[in-house]
Amino acid sequence: MRRKRAAAALLAAGLLLCASCQAREEAVSAAPVYSLATVFTQEIYAGDAAVLEQTPALLAALDAKYNRFSQTSELSAVNAAAGGAPVTVSEEMLGLLARAQEYAESTGGAFSPTLAPLTSLWDFEEKICPAPAAVEAALPQCDGSVLALDAAAGTAFLSQAGAGLDLGALVKGYAVERILEQYRVAGVTSALVSCGSSIGLVGTKPSGADFLIGVRDPDGGAGDFIATLALSDCLLSTSGDYERQFEADGVRYHHILDPATGWPARSGLRAVTVVGQDGAATDAFSTAAYVLGLTDGAAAVRAAGMEAVFVTEDGSICVTPGLEGKITVTDARYTLRVLSE
Ligand code: AMP
Ligand code: MG
Numbered sequence: 001m002r003r004k005r006a007a008a009a010l011l012a013a014g015l016l017l018c019a020s021c022q023a024r025e026e027a028v029s030a031a032p033v034y035s036l037a038t039v040f041t042q043e044i045y046a047g048d049a050a051v052l053e054q055t056p057a058l059l060a061a062l063d064a065k066y067n068r069f070s071q072t073s074e075l076s077a078v079n080a081a082a083g084g085a086p087v088t089v090s091e092e093m094l095g096l097l098a099r100a101q102e103y104a105e106s107t108g109g110a111f112s113p114t115l116a117p118l119t120s121l122w123d124f125e126e127k128i129c130p131a132p133a134a135v136e137a138a139l140p141q142c143d144g145s146v147l148a149l150d151a152a153a154g155t156a157f158l159s160q161a162g163a164g165l166d167l168g169a170l171v172k173g174y175a176v177e178r179i180l181e182q183y184r185v186a187g188v189t190s191a192l193v194s195c196g197s198s199i200g201l202v203g204t205k206p207s208g209a210d211f212l213i214g215v216r217d218p219d220g221g222a223g224d225f226i227a228t229l230a231l232s233d234c235l236l237s238t239s240g241d242y243e244r245q246f247e248a249d250g251v252r253y254h255h256i257l258d259p260a261t262g263w264p265a266r267s268g269l270r271a272v273t274v275v276g277q278d279g280a281a282t283d284a285f286s287t288a289a290y291v292l293g294l295t296d297g298a299a300a301v302r303a304a305g306m307e308a309v310f311v312t313e314d315g316s317i318c319v320t321p322g323l324e325g326k327i328t329v330t331d332a333r334y335t336l337r338v339l340s341e
Contacts, residue, residue: 026206027192028052035059036067036172038195042179045206047188054182059175065093066171068116068164075165079116082146083161088154097149097156099280100170104144107288107300112259116164117141119257124244129253135262138162142259173237173283176200180235180279197238198283204232210326217331218242218270218311226331227317229309231275237282239290240271240311256290267293268313275323276306294318298339 028049033040033056040059042052065074078087089097100113117138121130130138146163149156158164172195179193180200191202192211201211210232214225218240229236241264245254258265267290274286285304289297294310298320301308307322311334318337319327329336 030055033059035063036175036195038172038197040175040179040193040195042194043192044183044188045190045192046203047183047191048186051183051186051188054186055179058178058182062171062175062178065090066096066167068166068168075167078156078158079164082158082163086148086150086153086155086157089156091154094149094151094154094156096167096170096174096280097147097165098151100167100284101144101147101149103170103281103284103288106304107285107292108296109144109259110291110296110300111169111284111288112142112144113165113167113170114144114147114158114163115142115257115259116166117162118259118262119166119168119255120164122253122255124246124253124255127246127248129248139262142262169239169287170280170284173198173235173279173281173286175279176235177279197243198235198279199237200235200279201232215273215309215311215317215327216240216242216271226311226334227309227327227329227336229273229275229323230326230328234275234277235279235282236273236275237279237286238271238273239286241290242270256287258291265291267291267297269293269297269310270313271311272297273309274301274306275308276304282306294339 027043027045029043030052067073068075074089074093081087103111121134141160141163146158146160148159176193176198180202183191183202189203190206193200204210210230213229213231215227217224217226239256241254245252254264256265269290272286272289274282276282285301289301289308292300302320307320310318315334316337317329317334318339320339321341324338
């Protein structure tokens with residue numbers, strides 16, 4: 001079967017709307033919102049579309065808190081005080097950091113919210129790869145134990161000088177989750193939000209049909225997909241080695257780092273999509289499952305009550321049992337395998 005090319009505008013990263021989804025069933029959409037270094041698009045199929053107008057303010061507030069590159073963000077305040085004193089943070093940020101710690105624990109550290117000393121050594125635009133000595137020096141500062149939260153005092157503390165938070169692996173999924181919350185409060189019963197790497201779905205399409213979501217071809221362009229997922233009422237996030245990467249001296253370097261080595265993860269995977277009910281978790285676990293590889297990644301995702309699609313380097317699309325019957329492979333180069341319980 002030939003590869004299909006989607007004409008969707010949602011081309012930012014791992015997930016995109018299939019061409020067939022573009023035949024809208026009377027969706028109302030808003031202008032795309034640029035935030036958290038990506039573009040959010042929204043479509044309301046059933047419910048009061050006035051809620052669309054609340055999204056820019058919500059995303060601006062999240063960006064003001066979690067943007068690692070803004071000097072004035074709450075996250076930067078915590079990073080700036082590393083090795084000094086605990087910093088009072090908002091209840092919301094404390095909650096998200098607690099969730100991040102929980103995900104770090106349940107993925108055996110494959111997801112880590114404290115990788116800034118490592119991630120800041122890379123520049124994927126400029127193709128800058130760190131020196132091995134710099135990676136070795138940064139590793140101890142990235143240990144999960146550097147982050148201490150005090151719920152009673154309302155503080156976050158990085159105990160080592162040079163340590164730093166980077167929530168880039170979960171904040172976009174979290175933002176989609178928060179947008180969906182606003183929709184639900186407003187009584188919206190059918191909608192789709194996407195920032196490319198994370199998608200949120202409220203209900204089904206008005207016809208009762210599932211939304212069709214494309215799984216991106218890791219070797220193709222942003223509009224190429226290799227499979228489709230038929231889904232409703234859930235969130236999903238993708239991590240792929242094609243998102244931010246470059247090649248130097250015949251080696252391909254990408255942005256998903258293995259916290260154990262400090263280098264881009266080499267786990268036999270090209271991409272992982274995690275499907276669940278909680279966007280921060282789907283996002284964090286898609287990153288972690290990429291690092292863990294097929295077997296351990298699937299175990300971690302299932303233990304957390306979620307499902308996943310793994311695109312392997314050797315041309316398999318492997319799904320956890322809960323996605324059997326929901327995925328259709330559309331590219332003959334790939335074979336489908338349903339993982340056992
Ligand atoms: P994602 O695209 O959701 O997989 O997130 C990748 C981004 O999160 C990278 O650009 C880094 O900023 C950061 N990151 C990379 N590796 C990890 C990791 N193992 N755990 C947590 N954050 C990571
Ligand atoms: Mg992620």
